[in-house]
Amino acid sequence: MSAATGKGNSIALDVDVLVLGGGPAGAWAALSAARRGATVVLADKGYCGTSGAAAASNNNVWYVADSNDYERHFAERHASGGGLNERAWTDALLANVVGRLHLLGDLGYPFARKDDGTANYATLRGPDYMRFMRQQIRRAGVTVLDHSPVLGLVRHDGRVTGGYGIRRDGSTWRVGAGATVIATGGCAFLGGALGTDVCTGDGHLAAAEAGATFSGMEFSSQYGLAAAFSSVTKGLPFMWASYSREDGSEIPVVDDEAFVSVARVLIDEPVFATFDRANADVQRWLRSGQANAFLPFDRMGIDPFRQRFPVGLRLEGTVRGTGGIRLAHTDCSTDVPGLYAAGDAASREVIVGGRSGGGSPNAAWAIATGAWAGEAASGFASRQRRVASSRGVDAAGWPAYEEIAIADPATAREALRSDVLPPQVNLFRNEARLVQATKTLDAALTQPVAADTKLAAARSARALVYVAKLAYRSALERRESRALHRRSDYPQRDDAAGYRQVIGGIDTLTIARETVNA
Known part of the structure; x- marks a missing residue:
């Protein structure tokens, strides 16, 4: 790892893997990459180990030790999730989580005990769990940047080569990386649920600007x-x-x-x-x-x-909803080379369909996808070392901070309050309400930002509005009611609409239909 000192306390680093987000998915990604021999930086918007929804409460985990039960668990969610989940993903997830939880026990995590004295692998105490994961990644040699929200990603030759952000004291950080994992959590639209104050969609916006797409965003209500x-x-x-x-x-x-x-x-x-x-x-x-x-x-x-x-x-938006960054493969790669996604930042349609993944499925998803993404990112970065690379912090392509797309925080909050948070708009949907809400969100992006506004807050405001637009544009396109998506003007389920919607773009959003694999 090479380091250079910038203005004030600014940081510039060059590593194999950059992990964005310090919740369970980010911690598992960092730990897995480091255990593969990669040099790793983890940048968290809050303090890794205490911030986010997982650290705020108990975590029940989808722990199924008997593979004979996989079919039953898949079938239950296939019915309630609108037929949008996939058996192969479900089997891989359930099998992987068992091994990861056993590894956690081997590392020393003090699982609660059942009446028969055996470890209760299906429950993790949030504060203890995340404090333990912070200890493990630090012991593995991961460099942790606390209170360091991401502002964007950098691409070179068609692949993501790192990211950049700002620190609590106003100084900047830049990390050149062979591969990057986005594990910044879902977007709760400032809904007020415990631990979701940092879940503002920053990673979603950064991924979209780099060319990633999303799926399941209509299931965000x-x-x-x-x-x-x-x-x-x-x-x-x-x-x-x-x-x-x-x-x-x-x-x-x-x-x-x-x-x-x-x-x-x-x-x-x-x-x-x-x-x-x-x-x-x-x-x-x-x-x-x-x-x-x-x-x-x-x-x-x-x-x-x-x-x-x-x-x-x-x-709770996409934290307990299911939409997020579309994963192209089971290694958690996205549509953009060098970019991976894990946890609530990634779409969970493949395991729960259009229903909520809140609780044990999401906890299992964070563990498995975090580990998969960390391992795959480590492998990708290793391959990049063997070819000509310009990922380093001194390479071209780093944007000027004053050119970052931002929005006025107060205007964004008001748009969310009037057109995203109310159930009469977001839960009981119809075309007229969705169209008007989209206009409100578009207008929020045109308001000037005060000169004294903190850059991180202005960037999060932009992200909140962007993710809301993804959700509403997807909701308008799905003219039926299915799982979490309810349309009062289309109250019935359309059997011909059993496809996933893939949405992408920044200023202009485009939607394509994707077949669900049998």
Whole structure:
């Protein structure tokens, strides 16, 4: 690894693999690449080990030790996900995750124990898990750049050759790399769910500018149920919830997702819930396994198992939705040579279809795709060493920071508040609402940015609006209702529309249809 000192505390590095994002997918990518002998830099928008959705709560993992069960797990999600997932991806994921979790145990992670004394590989405690992963990547020799959001990628001779960003003190960082992994998480559109404040689509925008495409973006309308006074959207306790209006009349849950039934009423009036369907044993189990979900209730002096509490919705977008960067192959490569994607930044259609991957599938996806991407990026970088390369930090192609595409943060937030966050626009969709929302988003990109606006904030504002446009443009194109995508003007599922939508572009978005592999 070579290093040079720039102005002030600015950094310039040249490595084999650059990983963008410090959540579970990024940590697994960095660890896997380093274990293959690659030199690695990981740049995180926050502090690697504490930032992001995974570090904020428990992580249930899709852990299936018996391969005879693969077909059942695939079939369940094939039906609920609109027939858009693939058996080959599912099998590969489930098989890989078992080995990775066992490796985690071999490295010393203290898994909880079952009643029979064996390790419970299906549960990871978020704060412990991510602190442990930070320790492992540091021990493996990975250079970690905390509080260093990415601003863009660099291409040379048709491939991605590194990335650049800014640090908390305003200095810059540039990393030339043989291969780059985007693991910056999904985009939650500032919906307010715990841990998603850093999930603003920065990696999506950078990937798109480099030429990557996306799929499943119409399935971005996932909302999380929470107490109105809380940001914790853990869904498990709500499995034992009853819902009512302010006058006490019951609200029946008629959809597969409770948040949809609640949203229909919540648009016009308050909704209340009680976890009154949980018996004493379930109550103890929930409090033990989902401790952070009950902290807000304890602070308010509310017993949610016996007292009603007001309910709210937090838009989780593509964090618990399923859309993201399209993966061209099971090595997690994208459409652009030298660029890989992992975790929530990548589309999960291949394993869950158009339904939410929230919870155990997404946790397993982060582990498997992070490891796959890190290994493949290491191999790609190794091959680049054997050919003429100009990836280095002194090579041509680094843009001037003042030329980076940005947007006004305040205007972007207002556009999200009016046309992306409300369920009446984003959850219960129709053409008129989607068209008007798209116009609002387009207008947000034309507002001037104040001279004193921080570059990272202005870049994230641009990314938030861009990802919202991807979602709405894809939603307009799919003229049916399927899985998470609901159109009131096209309420039925179209059996002829069992394809994936691949969308790309920056100023002009184009959509193509992709066949789902049998």
